[in-house]
Amino acid sequence: MSTKSNEVLLSLEDICKYFKVSGGTLKAVDHVSFEIHKGETMGLVGESGCGKSTLGRVAMGIYPPTSGKLSYKGKAVNLKHGSDRFNYSKVAQIIFQDPYASLDPRMTVSSIIEEGMVIHNMYDEKRRKERVYELLEMVGLNREHANRFPHEFSGGQRQRIGIARALAIEPEFIVCDEPISALDVSIQSQVINLLSDLQDRLGLTYLFIAHDLNIVKYISDRIAVMYLGNVVELASSDELYKNTLHPYSKALLSAVPIPDPNEEAQKKRIIISGDVPSPINTPKGCNFAGRCPQVCDQCKESKPKLQEITPGHFVACHLVQPQKK
């Protein structure tokens, strides 16, 4: 489905993003490091409030990280620096979750799609108009739609406009922030198919954020599971589903309902009690310790580090240790 390579496109090193709120510091993303390879789809899953969207926005350059290093093709990107940020926005784009809120209702489709090209001073006016038509056709709309306003479109069509806007400036890396969760089931598959076709055609790299684990497994090459600001497990999608190691990932995967009554009846569901704790003033030990069914004393004392257990499979848990050779 995607043209994978081992060339590192984007690397996040020890990224933290804190927000000052009344009552303390909200650690939305806390010491997260991983790399995204060129041409792959990296899935990012977790429950609401785990920091996946914040991480996506850091990766895309909307939020400058509190600390840590973001580098693109080996070069550091300083998001606090205006021109760096501007240049980075030329290569990294985002597709938002809500196609109703992310399009300006007072702009025509053509001006929405064109805006990025105007900002980045691409092409002359005539060529830009042609490019808008090309993009509309590329995402399965037609050129007559260019002069309409967003309210004239259905949810699925709006999401296509959002995709066309993201593609307009020919980016290499796209953050898809829950692009399908606001859409109906039959429309979801249309958008997923479109995204994978575009990846094949244009060699795009995706960071795909979602909470629907079946979709993430289908579209992603590798998946990172986040819990309360930390990446707790990272592996190729087959490996993660076949050989789940972290207790949280296990519970998360077992909680996903399967659209098959027989399988559903046989499945043993691990129900973890309680809710996700507040990310303000997180505990000293492992963030999952309060809900973990296998919690031990060490978990409450120190935070486990993300380590490579088998090649390409990273887990942050005291109970899972790499086998010594």
Added chain:
Amino acid sequence: MAKDTKKVVLDVNDLHVSFDTYAGEVKAVRGVTFTLHEGEVLAIVGESGCGKSVTAQTVMKLNPMPPARIPQGEVHLGEHDIVKASEKEMQTLRGKEVSMIFQDPMTCLNPTKPVGKQIVEAIRHHRKLSTAEAKAEAIKYLKMVNIPNAEERAKQYPHEFSGGMRQRAMIAMALSCNPKVLIADEPTTALDVTIQAQIMDLLAEIKEETDTAIILITHDLGVVAGMADRVAVMYAGKIVETGSVEDIFYRNAHPYTQALLKSLPSVDADKTERLVSIAGTPPDLLNPPHGCGFAARCKRCMKICQEEQPPEFTVGEGHVASCWLLHPDCPSPEERGEKDVD
């Protein structure tokens, strides 16, 4: 079937619901028929705008009338006729005979009142209990839905509860007067998967313990597979297929049901395989099509599908579907010149 011997608690017959808007009459529900037996879970699945929520809201008469109208059809809840019932009568039924859990627990609780007080309010409306007795009842129900530390929690306001806990409180409130029918309108859509698993577990427990019939409205077929006894698939204001959960998942007959199930990636899906998508969008119910509502998106559409609405055909015991393909005189796929129907 064993189900038939159980009492019918809700009987909906050829229900039509329309909304009068400036643009014209929106026919949201166009002839829906189903029955619900004691202790059964009926799932109504469909995409947004297919009329599944309107159907459920009509059972409770929650739609403001006008703009809503019931041009024809009957709804019988036990011995009560809902269509003819006055607002005053409805007030005695809501909560006692039928109650509802809404999608968004955030906006369904009163933010200015402690949670326990809101439950007491519901109990006192229907049952002749003193405040202290009602309070004890409220705490009993909060404990039943596994809210830890229920005595203290009852004094807290909704904003002090997390999403999952609010949904539990809603369920406690809905159950507090022992309704015969519980309508759960997308009860887990706003929740995370691990919390969703907790709530589904709780609903299954309630079903076991109380014999309450549940109407589960959802678009998540995974939830349906795990919970439901029977399933009704809705499309464009009509039920296109009804059957047991096995009928719908393994022996489905309607092209829409088939396409809907195929559009989901299974857990062991091959990545090189494309997802089957249903082209197009649902019809506009301002001007519903003459023929089958799904005709414009159906890959196996015939001429008659665009002209006449298909009647219900019996596929198996308790399994009906509305599609012309099931007509005994319908030509076989080869005769119709279909190549590869997928």
